[in-house]
Amino acid sequence: MSHSVLVCDDAIFMRTMISDILAQAGFEIVGEAETGSQAVEKYRQLKPDLVTMDIVMPDMGGIDAVREIVKNDPDAKILMCSAMGQQALVVEAIQAGAKDFVVKPFQPSRVLEAVQRVLG
Amino acid sequence: MDLSQYAELFLAESREHLSACNQLLLEWERRPAAPEPVGGIFRAVHTVKGMAATMGYARVADLAHRMENLLDHLRRGGQPPADDIIQLLFRATDALEKAVDLAVAGRERDADVAGVAADLDRAMARLAPDKPREEHEVVAAPPPDVGGGGRLIQVVLRPEAQIKGGRAMLIIRKAQSLGAVQGIAPSPAAFEAEDFDGRFAFRLDSARTVAEIEAAVRSVGDVERVTTSGGEGDDERMAPAEGGAAGGAGRSRHIRVDLRRLDSLMDLIGELVTTRGRLNDLASERKDPAIDDVAIQVSRLSADLQAEIIQARMTPVWQVFDRFPRLVRDVARQLDKQVAFKVEGKEIELDRAILDELGDPLVHLLRNAVDHGIEAPAERKKRGKKPEGEIVLSAVRERSSVAISITDDGRGIDRAQVLAKALREGLVEPHTESLSDDQLLRVLARPGFSTATQVTNVSGRGVGIDVAMTKIRALGGSIEIRTQPGKGTSFVLRLPVTLAIVRALIAAVGTERYALPLTYVAETAEFGAIAMTTMEGREAMVLHDRVVPLVHLRNLLSVVGDAPAPRRPVIVLEMGERRTGVVVDGMLGQQEIVVKGFEAPQGTLPVFSGATIMGDGVPALILDAAGLL
Numbered sequence: 001m002s003h004s005v006l007v008c009d010d011a012i013f014m015r016t017m018i019s020d021i022l023a024q025a026g027f028e029i030v031g032e033a034e035t036g037s038q039a040v041e042k043y044r045q046l047k048p049d050l051v052t053m054d055i056v057m058p059d060m061g062g063i064d065a066v067r068e069i070v071k072n073d074p075d076a077k078i079l080m081c082s083a084m085g086q087q088a089l090v091v092e093a094i095q096a097g098a099k100d101f102v103v104k105p106f107q108p109s110r111v112l113e114a115v116q117r118v119l120g
Numbered sequence: 121m122d123l124s125q126y127a128e129l130f131l132a133e134s135r136e137h138l139s140a141c142n143q144l145l146l147e148w149e150r151r152p153a154a155p156e157p158v159g160g161i162f163r164a165v166h167t168v169k170g171m172a173a174t175m176g177y178a179r180v181a182d183l184a185h186r187m188e189n190l191l192d193h194l195r196r197g198g199q200p201p202a203d204d205i206i207q208l209l210f211r212a213t214d215a216l217e218k219a220v221d222l223a224v225a226g227r228e229r230d231a232d233v234a235g236v237a238a239d240l241d242r243a244m245a246r247l248a249p250d251k252p253r254e255e256h257e258v259v260a261a262p263p264p265d266v267g268g269g270g271r272l273i274q275v276v277l278r279p280e281a282q283i284k285g286g287r288a289m290l291i292i293r294k295a296q297s298l299g300a301v302q303g304i305a306p307s308p309a310a311f312e313a314e315d316f317d318g319r320f321a322f323r324l325d326s327a328r329t330v331a332e333i334e335a336a337v338r339s340v341g342d343v344e345r346v347t348t349s350g351g352e353g354d355d356e357r358m359a360p361a362e363g364g365a366a367g368g369a370g371r372s373r374h375i376r377v378d379l380r381r382l383d384s385l386m387d388l389i390g391e392l393v394t395t396r397g398r399l400n401d402l403a404s405e406r407k408d409p410a411i412d413d414v415a416i417q418v419s420r421l422s423a424d425l426q427a428e429i430i431q432a433r434m435t436p437v438w439q440v441f442d443r444f445p446r447l448v449r450d451v452a453r454q455l456d457k458q459v460a461f462k463v464e465g466k467e468i469e470l471d472r473a474i475l476d477e478l479g480d481p482l483v484h485l486l487r488n489a490v491d492h493g494i495e496a497p498a499e500r501k502k503r504g505k506k507p508e509g510e511i512v513l514s515a516v517r518e519r520s521s522v523a524i525s526i527t528d529d530g531r532g533i534d535r536a537q538v539l540a541k542a543l544r545e546g547l548v549e550p551h552t553e554s555l556s557d558d559q560l561l562r563v564l565a566r567p568g569f570s571t572a573t574q575v576t577n578v579s580g581r582g583v584g585i586d587v588a589m590t591k592i593r594a595l596g597g598s599i600e601i602r603t604q605p606g607k608g609t610s611f612v613l614r615l616p617v618t619l620a621i622v623r624a625l626i627a628a629v630g631t632e633r634y635a636l637p638l639t640y641v642a643e644t645a646e647f648g649a650i651a652m653t654t655m656e657g658r659e660a661m662v663l664h665d666r667v668v669p670l671v672h673l674r675n676l677l678s679v680v681g682d683a684p685a686p687r688r689p690v691i692v693l694e695m696g697e698r699r700t701g702v703v704v705d706g707m708l709g710q711q712e713i714v715v716k717g718f719e720a721p722q723g724t725l726p727v728f729s730g731a732t733i734m735g736d737g738v739p740a741l742i743l744d745a746a747g748l749l
Contacts, residue, residue: 010163013133013171017126056166082283083170085185088312090286100290100341103282105174117341 003119004030006046008039008062009054009081014104018052018081021108022115036060040068043076050118051078053098055089063093070097077118081106123175128378130171131224137164138217142446145210149449152200161209162191168216177223180216183233186240187212193248208243210446212236270299270325273333274347277318281342284318285311291340292322298336299326318344377432379472385429386621390714392422393621394733397711401736426712430471430618437515437524438466440479444486444513451490458497458508459490465515470522471618474595478524478615481588485526485611486511488585493530493609503606505529521597521639522617527610533603538563558698561601565589596622596637596715596729598695598746614695624713624742625691626734627704630679633740635713635732636702640745642694647703648687661690661701668692670701671748676727693745700749715742 005027009015019029031046033039037060043051051069055062062080069076080093080101090101099118102111141164148157169184187209194201219231275291277284288311295301304322311320326333330348337346396418403415441463452459470478494500494509501507512527535555542548542563548555555563565586589599597615616622616639624635625644647670651662660669674684690701713732729744 011133011137011167011171013126013129014167014174016129017174056163058160058163080286082286083166083173084282085314087283087285087314087316090283091289091308091312094286094289094293101283101286104170105176113341117339 002026002028003049004028004046006031006033006039006042006048006051008033008036008042008051008057008065010034010057011054014054014081017106018111021106021111022052024108025112025115027115034058036062036065036068039065043069044072047073049077050115051076052081053078053093054081055083055086055093063089063096066093066096066098079114079118126175127224130175131220134168134171134220135217137168138213138220139442140164141213142210143442145206145213146445146449148201149203149206152203152206155198158191158195158201162188162195165191165216168220172220172223175223177219177228179228179231179233180219180223183212183216183219183237183240186237186244187216190240190244190247193244197247205243205247208236208239212240270302270323270350271330271333272321272349273324273337274321274345274349275319275337275343276345278342278344279318281318284342285313285316287340287342288316288318288320291337291343294336294340295322295324295326295333298328298333299324301325382429382433382472386433389422389426389429390621393426393712393714396422397734398736426621430621433472433618434469435472435475436467436469437475437522438463440475440482441466441513441515444482447483448486448490448511451487452494455491456496457490457494459494460508460510462510462512463514464512465517468515468517468522469617470615474615474618477591477595478613481591481613482513482524482526484585484588486513489526489528489530489609492533493528495531499531517617518614521614524613524615525610526613527608529608532605532607532609533560533564533601534605535560535603557601557603560603561585561589561599564601565599593729593744593746596639596744596746598749600695600698621712621714623710624732626708626711626740627673627689627691627702628706628708629673629677629704630681632677632679633708633734633738634673634704635711635740635742636691636693637713637742637745638710640693640695640749642692642699644707645690645692645701646687647690647701650690663692663699663701666699668699668701670703672703673743674703674705693749695745695749698749702743702748713740713742 005019005022007015007018007022007029009018009032015032015034019032023029027050030048031042033042035057039051039053039057039062040060053062053065057065060068066078066080069078074097076097078098080090080098081104082090082093082101083104093101100114102114141161144157144160144164148154148161151157165184165187169181169188172180172184190205190209194205215231215233215236219228219233222228222231273295275288277287281287289308292301292304292308302323302325304320306316306320310316324333328336333348334346337343396415399415399418403411444463445461448459448461489511494511495503495505497507500509510529512525514525514527516523516525538560539548539552539555542555543550543552547563547566548559552559592599592613592615595615597613600612600614601609602612603609616637623638625638625641627634627636645661645663647661653660653662653667655667655669658669659672660667662668670690673679684705688703688705689707690703691707693700693702711734713734715730716732727744727747728741729747730742731739732742734740
């Protein structure tokens with residue numbers, strides 16, 4: 001059975017691209033979220049195998065969303081999507097419980113490698 | 121990976137974010153102490169940066185990155201920004217917008233961002249002189265000699281690894297899953313620094329074998345070298361495997377569709393509607409109930425389909441209006457005027473094709489309002505007005521049209537001055553003593569007519585109202601003007617809600633058929649059965665106690681042939697306050713028509729707005745209500 005993914009990013013562009021990369025690799029995109037609070041809510045509803053999480057989002061940011069999700073599900077597999085120059089935020093996200101990260105601009109191969117690592 | 125397929129999406133979304141940037145900058149400029157705008161601007165620019173980098177648009181990403189640096193600093197500082205910083209951010213937003221457009225057009229190299237990028241860096245250096253810049257020397261390697269029990273693990277990350285601190289943190293976390301970690305050097309705080317060079321060490325007290333530990337560290341990725349020394353031991357256990365399953369609900373319910381696809385859908389449905397008309401005609405000839413049934417069903421289905429597609433094309437006006445606050449501000453600034461700009465009815469929807477065409481005319485009218493309408497602050501004070509003028513842009517849905525008005529509380533249009541100039545140029549009958557609103561508009565809309573005593577680079581070049589008017593008319597709309605000296609001017613644009621398919625009355629004149637869009641048809645009456653009078657020397661009828669001037673289509677179109685019946689239909693057109701009765705030979709009923717663009721041959725009367733194909737395949741001209749009024 002293919003792994004289910006929740007894609008969280010405030011940009012439709014990014015969501016589309018990540019979804020395309022993952023869908024082409026056989027993942028099932030079960031939901032999308034535009035804000036951190038939506039991500040938390042959708043995670044609760046959908047219980048996806050994997051979450052891709054943008055760091056900077058309106059309303060609730062990605063790191064707070066990671067904290068919320070991990071609080072309820074310590075095994076949550078969250079892959080952070082970061083831009084260059086967000087070193088400190090990435091470190092913070094990992095301390096909050098994110099399992100790995102990829103750096104924009106995305107190379108599909110690197111995204112898939114990271115996904116494989118997160119899913120073990 | 122083929123990125124071109126994402127270019128449109130990138131463009132559309134970047135524009136949204138940049139439009140948001142402009143809105144927020146305006147808000148920030150008004151209230152520099154407010155903390156909210158900068159966060160929003162930062163996020164918008166950040167998003168554009170990420171998308172641009174993904175598309176491989178290096179200049180766009182670089183400019184966004186510099187803006188982001190400055191914004192991040194401002195965001196953290198919490199201090200109200202100086203005005204020149206806001207102006208710089210406006211300029212940078214413009215440059216970014218231009219760079220985005222050029223990049224998508226495949227001409228990123230033409231984007232000139234160096235100047236504004238340098239200004240951003242200078243501003244940054246001024247605001248945060250001590251803040252480390254992009255490049256600087258690499259911090260020395262961490263001391264490998266860390267104390268504590270267990271094995272000493274030394275890790276060097278690949279030089280090309282991105283966000284090395286994040287990777288290092290992941291390795292630490294991985295190690296923690298194997299045993300107790302201590303003596304991390306440099307301290308994890310150093311991982312957060314941009315200049316962390318990817319070399320670190322820690323002690324791990326674990327029962328795992330060296331091979332297992334090193335494999336675990338490498339599995340995190342981006343590891344160039346890992347060395348283990350000291351300690352001993354070996355053992356069991358594997359990382360827990362993953363199980364995969366989940367529900368499939370909760371997909372997002374919006375997709376983006378290429379506009380061209382909607383256009384071609386609309387064209388196809390247009391053809392379908394025409395074909396449906398032919399089917400209906402055939403069915404009524406055959407008088408076969410079975411064919412009638414099918415024809416009725418096809419009619420219903422295609423009507424539903426058409427309604428759906430028209431709805432899909434509807435776009436809220438804010439998509440065009442949102443850039444106007446910035447425009448009005450810029451123009452006002454340039455002219456040293458104070459203007460409060462209000463937008464009402466942002467959510468009103470129009471066909472995308474109409475909305476796209478509306479931008480230019482509105483830009484022109486808004487510039488005019490600031491330049492010619494609103495007085496300078498000193499002059500306003502002298503007249504007992506607030507120094508700050510007001511311009512309201514509003515959209516209101518009417519019966520089957522949308523009225524968009526631009527109203528200023530400025531000086532109004534000087535009719536005497538316009539009249540004098542119009543008389544001089546022979547635009548009105550000699551001895552005309554005053555101009556009605558309609559006449560005024562007609563004079564103002566003469567190509568090249570301008571009353572601006574000085575040509576500014578904002579407006580007053582004498583092009584404009586005529587161009588705006590032509591465009592609005594081509595869209596099947598109309599412009600009205602109302603102006604009062606000292607109180608202000610209001611332009612009202614009326615537009616059909618959708619372009620492509622309209623319901624029309626089909627009228628016969630001579631041997632031809634003409635279509636009159638129902639949008640502007642108020643009612644019908646019967647010529648020859650109704651009281652007649654005259655109005656300003658023109659033939660008119662009295663309808664509901666109002667005098668309505670008449671136009672005989674027969675005369676207007678110079679139709680010869682048999683005299684028409686003494687009693688014949690009058691179609692009453694209405695646009696705003698104005699009404700006109702159009703006398704035709706006969707009425708053939710209502711029908712949906714597919715509007716086709718129409719290049720009027722030279723010398724054609726300006727009363728046609730397009731053409732359509734009737735059910736029998738014969739073309740008919742569409743009468744332009746605005747032209748007849």
